[in-house]
Amino acid sequence: MLSSRRFSLLVILITLVTAAAPNPLPNNTSPPYNLSTPLIIDTFTNPQHNALGFWHGGLEGLTMEYGHNYVHLYPKDPDHNYNTQLSPATCFNLLPYRTTHYLHVHFNGSTKFSVSLSQNNVHCDSFRSPFPETWDSVEASRYARGNDIYIPLWHFYVDHSRAVSVSFNGFYSSEPVTLHRVEIVSASSVPRGFPVPPRVDNGRVLLRCSRPGAFAFGIDDGQPRFAQDVMQILEEEQVLVTFFVVGMGLRDLETNFSNVYGEMLRRGHQVALHSDTHRKLEGLESVEAIDQEIVENIKSFRQILGIETRYFRPPYGTLGARTRQRLANYIKDPQIINWSVDIEDWLWADSKTPEKQREAFVRDVTRGGNLAVMHFLSPTTVHLFREVIRFVKSMNATIMRIDQCLEDPQSPPLKLPQS
Numbered sequence: 001m002l003s004s005r006r007f008s009l010l011v012i013l014i015t016l017v018t019a020a021a022p023n024p025l026p027n028n029t030s031p032p033y034n035l036s037t038p039l040i041i042d043t044f045t046n047p048q049h050n051a052l053g054f055w056h057g058g059l060e061g062l063t064m065e066y067g068h069n070y071v072h073l074y075p076k077d078p079d080h081n082y083n084t085q086l087s088p089a090t091c092f093n094l095l096p097y098r099t100t101h102y103l104h105v106h107f108n109g110s111t112k113f114s115v116s117l118s119q120n121n122v123h124c125d126s127f128r129s130p131f132p133e134t135w136d137s138v139e140a141s142r143y144a145r146g147n148d149i150y151i152p153l154w155h156f157y158v159d160h161s162r163a164v165s166v167s168f169n170g171f172y173s174s175e176p177v178t179l180h181r182v183e184i185v186s187a188s189s190v191p192r193g194f195p196v197p198p199r200v201d202n203g204r205v206l207l208r209c210s211r212p213g214a215f216a217f218g219i220d221d222g223q224p225r226f227a228q229d230v231m232q233i234l235e236e237e238q239v240l241v242t243f244f245v246v247g248m249g250l251r252d253l254e255t256n257f258s259n260v261y262g263e264m265l266r267r268g269h270q271v272a273l274h275s276d277t278h279r280k281l282e283g284l285e286s287v288e289a290i291d292q293e294i295v296e297n298i299k300s301f302r303q304i305l306g307i308e309t310r311y312f313r314p315p316y317g318t319l320g321a322r323t324r325q326r327l328a329n330y331i332k333d334p335q336i337i338n339w340s341v342d343i344e345d346w347l348w349a350d351s352k353t354p355e356k357q358r359e360a361f362v363r364d365v366t367r368g369g370n371l372a373v374m375h376f377l378s379p380t381t382v383h384l385f386r387e388v389i390r391f392v393k394s395m396n397a398t399i400m401r402i403d404q405c406l407e408d409p410q411s412p413p414l415k416l417p418q419s
């Protein structure tokens with residue numbers, strides 16, 4: 001169901017280029033910073049690396065074409081992503097630039113995409129999970145005039161001391177985009193009268209639990225016939241989890257999901273939003289279509305389960321500026337939950353090697369991941385569920401709901417098993 005192997009792929013690519021590239025890091029990127037000269041990130045002169053000497057390239061199958069000082073992008077999917085690294089997968093300190101500088105993009109073509117700034121994990125290590133830890137995105141169309149985009153760096157709500165890359169993603173049109181230049185410039189370089197819009201509120205994207213020693217399972221779409229097995233395992237293992245539930249499934253009487261999730265709520269589990277019909281929201285052409293996916297999901301929760309929640313997981317993990325902004329429009333301070341542990345059931349569950357799910361899970365936990373994504377769509381995943389719960393327990397982690405693992409003051413108090 002989930003398409004996202006992007007982060008592990010990113011680690012491999014960055015590592016390859018970091019090993020191969022010379023180190024032409026200009027002097028103005030190490031302290032003391034020279035804030036008056038532009039920090040040139042990318043001029044697309046070399047298909048292998050950017051102007052800083054670090055990896056740039058497409059992810060998730062994005063078609064590209066490099067020319068003399070440009071790259072053409074031919075997006076077909078909101079998950080397509082063009083990344084240009086600020087650091088060799090470590091941390092780049094943008095704090096000195098944060099309040100005074102702008103991200104400038106010189107480009108051509110469509111503006112139907114997002115521009116994102118990613119933040120590394122606290123270890124500044126691309127081999128730890130999550131990588132990146134989070135990111136913020138703005139709509140290119142709001143910041144573009146002619147062939148230029150100027151975004152105040154402070155519009156990106158990330159920890160600027162741990163910046164790791166600039167990326168172009170969340171495409172909602174297949175019109176091509178050409179990038180010519182990506183740089184960070186001082187306010188005095190922004191053309192006089194260039195209209196810079198106010199920042200639009202959006203939700204924070206979380207891939208990990210903040211509570212020390214916590215671990216959370218975020219369980220998405222399921223097959224009704226496995227619901228009882230899942231419930232029984234949770235009961236016997238005495239753990240609470242978070243279910244992300246689609247509105248349409250809840251309304252469909254045949255699934256019995258209204259009873260299943262009603263019962264899950266009574267047992268203390270968290271039930272959270274997962275859109276109405278499980279499409280890639282950011283890929284929808286109109287804002288009205290995105291709104292409908294959010295509003296109908298909220299309505300079904302209210303009418304069928306009698307609950308309100310500010311927790312949301314985007315179908316397929318697909319996100320962009322518009323989805324985040326529309327969520328923030330309907331939900332105060334939305335908590336947008338992706339993951340740092342992927343059991344990869346979407347890849348292995350129905351393959352000849354379903355045990356790869358165990359490997360994927362253990363790999364991500366070993367790298368420091370503590371917030372999982374999984375589904376109960378396949379018997380092989382359900383079969384492994386108890387084992388991975390026990391594996392987490394054996395690592396001395398405490399399994400809890402996502403709101404609890406994020407130390408949400410509104411979450412129910414932890415009931416720790418008596419020892």
Ligand SMILES: [Zn+2]
Binds near residue numbers: 001220221278314315
């Ligand atoms: Zn899903």
